[in-house]
Amino acid sequence: MGEQGRGCAGCLIALVGASAAVLTWAPHARVSVTGGFEGMHRDLSVLYVDLPLIALGGALVPVAVWSLGLRLLGRPWAALLGALVTLVLGVWGLTGWWEPYERPEFAG
Numbered sequence: 239m240g241e242q243g244r245g246c247a248g249c250l251i252a253l254v255g256a257s258a259a260v261l262t263w264a265p266h267a268r269v270s271v272t273g274g275f276e277g278m279h280r281d282l283s284v285l286y287v288d289l290p291l292i293a294l295g296g297a298l299v300p301v302a303v304w305s306l307g308l309r310l311l312g313r314p315w316a317a318l319l320g321a322l323v324t325l326v327l328g329v330w331g332l333t334g335w336w337e338p339y340e341r342p343e344f345a346g
Contacts, residue, residue: 244308247318251304252297255325259296260289262329292332300325 267288273280300321307317 248301251321252301255300256293256297259292263292299328
């Protein structure tokens with residue numbers, strides 16, 4: 239694989255990673271954007287704080303693992319496998335850890 243092929247592969251990995259992270263995050267953030275019941279829990283900061291961080295993390299972490307794998311292993315398929323495993327684990331961790339803010343319910 240030539241230098242141009244590696245660059246294209248890196249861009250493709252970044253695109254797939256960012257897309258997967260954002261598409262996995264979006265259903266969880268829907269409550270914050272729409273406001274839930276009667277719009278009482280609306281928090282649009284998820285769009286200008288969380289969304290860019292999720293997209294950057296989804297793009298940069300797999301590419302970093304891929305480029306490190308290329309340097310250490312020298313085999314593109316092994317580096318790609320490492321990047322995909324990292325992406326899957328990152329998305330899994332994102333869905334397990336991140337929850338949108340919801341105001342506590344008051345009994346009354």
